[in-house]
Amino acid sequence: MTEFEIPKTPYFDLTATLECGQVFRFTRDEDCCVIKAGRHIARVYELEDSYRVVCDDKDFFWRYFDFDTDYALVQSKVSDEAQVAEAIEFGKGIHILRQDPAETIFSFLISQNNNIPRIKSIIERLSDGLGEDMGDYRAFPTVEAMAGAGKAYFLSIGAGYRADYLDKTANALLEADLDEWAALDTDSLRARLMSLHGVGRKVADCILLFGFSRFDVFPVDTWIKKVFESAYPGMPADKMSVLLVEKYGKYAGFVQQWLFYYKREKKV
DNA sequence: AGCCAGGAAGAAT
């Protein structure tokens, strides 16, 4: 165990970062938040003027929380967009986490046509059943463990029709080199991801954003569609995503996340 | 009780 502190600024808010829908393996204790990521765990305590991160690997979580990105700078680049300004103000403290690619693939396979509380519970059962025993918690299952589990197991933990997606994708990933995938440009990588059974445009874009730190993407789900339904009436999600990437460029992913969080929390 | 959820695949048109 090790620990480090980061000072509180307007540009990092733990609750917003965890609750904005990008990550599912976290819980809120009385005095701290517990975050399980891959085969790591952190407990984050909110103090008067700082957050104290108690974890098993400082370098891992420093990168995971993306503390090296200048979010004030990012926000200054898009704050002139009137439509976005309010959402930024509300979600000012969101950081885009740098999550494990395989974990992100499986997590967002489960996320489709599903609600967040249920997504969390399915992923927790998955980890409890297939993840390596790390002592007081379990790691997220490896690709090998996922590939060996079988469709019936995924059904038994309540994955529903996604059980087949998990089974086929896990077995496909056995033959893939995700480090190699990470070197591809965004469009090529999206194509690879969409070749996986159960991964369409929206899930692929979430994986690109949260698992491969690609910010030139704009996942369009049911909430984002509501945000833009008046601007682009009747437009299919995939086409809407293309237009929004053109509009926001290399900051698209950040803008998407601010708008998603704002829409879900404020319900406006 | 019924609608909906960070959608995608397969079929029909």
Place this chain on the structure above:
DNA sequence: ATTCTTCATGGC
């Protein structure tokens, strides 16, 4: 190339 249907499950 577009639109329609179906797919498990459970949160609210």
